[in-house]
Amino acid sequence: MPSPSQPSRRTLLTAAVAAAAAGAATPAAAATPAHRPTRTKPAPTxxxxxxxxxxxxxxxxxxxxxxxxxxxxxxxxxxxxxxxxxxxxxxxxxxxxxxxxxxxxxxxxxxxxxxxxxxxxxxxxxxxxxxxxxxxxxxxxxxxxxxxxxxxxxxxxxxxxxxxxxxxxxxxxxxxxxxxxxxxxxxxxxxxxxxxxxxxxxxxxxxxxxxxxxxxxxxDVPDRFTVPASTPGPAHELRVPSYSQEIHKGQYPQYDNGGEAWCSPTSSQMIVEYWGRRPTAAQLAWVDPSYADPQVCHAARYTFDYQYEGCGNWPFNAAYAATYKDMQGVVTRLTSLTDVETLVAAGIPVITSQSFLKEELTGAGYGTSGHLMTVTGFTADGDVIAHDPAAPSDAEVRRVYRRREFENIWLRTKRYDANGQVKSGSGGVCYLYFPAGPTPGVRRALESVGVR
Incomplete structure (x- = not known):
């Protein structure tokens, strides 16, 4: 969690950030020079x-x-x-x-x-x-x-x-x-x-x-505004449910002001259901029946941290995923998109945490001081296929983001905000959810990124 002088991880998809993004264009651009792709695995961090x-x-x-x-x-x-x-x-x-x-x-x-x-x-x-x-x-x-x-x-x-x-x-x-x-x-x-x-x-x-x-x-991730670019691997895409946090705007405002700030539980729910688990009808009985995707409301309620006053507590999300039958959840850091490619190829989606200005992630259409989304695959060109819950509807959740941009905003530890001030980045934080009895392939992929 950043110190008080740094931004909260709470998702802030505000018009103010997007509008002010132009003011930080010069330092942001200066901080992201092109890098030659390399196959060298980074030193352990x-x-x-x-x-x-x-x-x-x-x-x-x-x-x-x-x-x-x-x-x-x-x-x-x-x-x-x-x-x-x-x-x-x-x-x-x-x-x-x-x-x-x-x-x-x-x-x-x-x-x-x-x-x-x-x-x-x-x-x-x-x-x-x-x-x-x-x-x-x-x-x-x-x-x-x-x-x-x-x-x-x-x-x-x-x-x-x-x-x-x-x-x-x-x-x-x-x-x-x-x-x-x-x-x-x-x-x-x-x-x-x-x-x-x-x-x-x-x-x-x-x-x-x-x-x-x-x-x-x-x-011990080094402080950096930019990270080395990884070399793309084979194309692969997982079939993951698509849920938008934005359609829940105004619902149950006692849980972090409603759905607009529910990126973390929405991402968690997508992956819980990818693994074939979901809340029962009895567990969802408290949700207004007129609301679409009531399981997202359920995830928000049961990840909510009453002190943080938000649903973005990383371990609470992992613990929520593990409340479903025979599921495990961990919080860790990865070192490159090569790690993510290994996991996705084994059938494991990766929920990533990142902060960025609107112009730093082409096609997102917003800027944020902290946001969770799920990497579900890679295109033939190596670009990232992400389920981004900030989409305005379920049908628009699947996005393709440029590899270089995505890798940098996720792995960096330093960035410029809309006012040109230096702020923190997540340094590659992610959630990994997987069955308690993983297949050999899933186990090998997890072991390759240090999770056993």
């Missing part, structure tokens, strides 16, 4: 690690939790370690909960990091929820505090899922869902980290959350 197996869950330190085997091993609440009161800042209610904890072994980052983003997959039946925390060791041997990376439940009746603001030790800070060094130029890095999971349930019951996957992505 990302380390993604997760705990998923029965042996993984047994390797941590358990206080009241228990590892369970099976086709999808997990972690459950066995014997409560204690009780606590939780005052939910978003409902005003204080409730008592039993809880138990699991702390992972330390994971040494193969890429000493400037940022770490945690993600998790879990089942939280009514009356249960989880909290994910992360503590990192700095390269000077000292440790961060335990930072809360999310308080999460699949539903919104017991608690309101939320990130936690104002977490910092003066050297690193949590910005919604991202732990970031305050001054990466100092040379200080995050060398390793541990995760701590706390599983909660209503006292006196036998209910339990089940956590199937927990991990984090550490990265």
């Amino acid at each position: 990302v380390d993604h690690h997760a705990w998923t197996s029965h042996a993984d869950w047994r390797s941590g330190t358990a206080k009241g939790t228990r590892a369970v085997p099976g086709t999808r091993p997990g972690l459950v609440l066995d014997t409560p370690a204690s009780r606590t009161d939780y005052a939910d800042p978003h409902t005003g209610r204080t409730s008592t909960w039993e809880y138990a904890t699991w702390t992972s072994p330390a994971h040494t980052l193969s890429v000493p990091a400037t940022e770490v983003i945690a993600s998790w997959n879990a089942h939280t039946p009514a009356g249960t929820w989880i909290q994910t925390e992360l503590s990192a060791r700095y390269s000077d041997g000292t440790d961060t505090p335990w930072y809360v990376m999310g308080r999460w439940a699949a539903g919104d009746e017991d608690i309101r899922r939320t990130s936690v603001d104002d977490q910092s030790d003066g050297r690193s800070s949590v910005w919604t869902d991202t732990l970031a060094l305050d001054d990466a130029a100092s040379g200080l890095r995050l060398a390793s980290y541990r995760l701590r999971l706390t599983l909660y349930r209503a006292p006196g019951t036998r209910k339990t959350p089940t956590v199937w996957r927990a991990g984090a992505m550490g990265s």
Whole structure:
């Protein structure tokens, strides 16, 4: 998450940005010179690690939790370690909960990091929820505090899922869902980290959350306005449902002002349905029956972060995808469109995060300080086929964007806004959703980008 002096990731497809884009044309153009395509794979800048197996869950330190085997091993609440009161800042209610904890072994980052983003997959039946925390060791041997990376439940009746603001030790800070060094130029890095999971349930019951996957992505992406151009691979396109966020404008404004800001859940829902999953009629019963694509409203409600006041919390979207039967979701970074081509060829769409001025992405028709869309294929010329939820209708969601432009706006870490001011870019952040029992081809493709 950018610092307060930088733009929010919240999608802002405003006329003001588009109108002001001409004022930044000179610095933006100067920042994007042509690059000769290269086949050289970039140096590693990302380390993604997760705990998923029965042996993984047994390797941590358990206080009241228990590892369970099976086709999808997990972690459950066995014997409560204690009780606590939780005052939910978003409902005003204080409730008592039993809880138990699991702390992972330390994971040494193969890429000493400037940022770490945690993600998790879990089942939280009514009356249960989880909290994910992360503590990192700095390269000077000292440790961060335990930072809360999310308080999460699949539903919104017991608690309101939320990130936690104002977490910092003066050297690193949590910005919604991202732990970031305050001054990466100092040379200080995050060398390793541990995760701590706390599983909660209503006292006196036998209910339990089940956590199937927990991990984090550490990265040290160099600051840059432009990135090397990759060489196009074979043409390929996946058949993905098309949903527009714009047709939901004004619907359920309590969830980030309605559909105009729903790029992340709309993208997530497209990919959930690509894998053959969707909400049941009972789950959609709360949605106004006159609304088209009610499942998009459902996704917005159940990805909404009540502190961030938006649906763009990256781990919350991955966790939402994993609430569907036998699905997994992770947040990571990729290093080029070559990585995306590998995944798409194996049948895996890639949800990407990018910011750009109107003239930086030919054919988009808008500019944005933060937007999610899905890469679903590549043309014979190597251009990007994207399902862009900012389209005015479902029929117009499929777009073809110029490869060089798309790769640059997605992978860069620095950019100019409409006023010519330097702002941040996502540095290649993406969501990957895939079955819990992947085929060998899917598994190999994921392993090639560091996801296991």
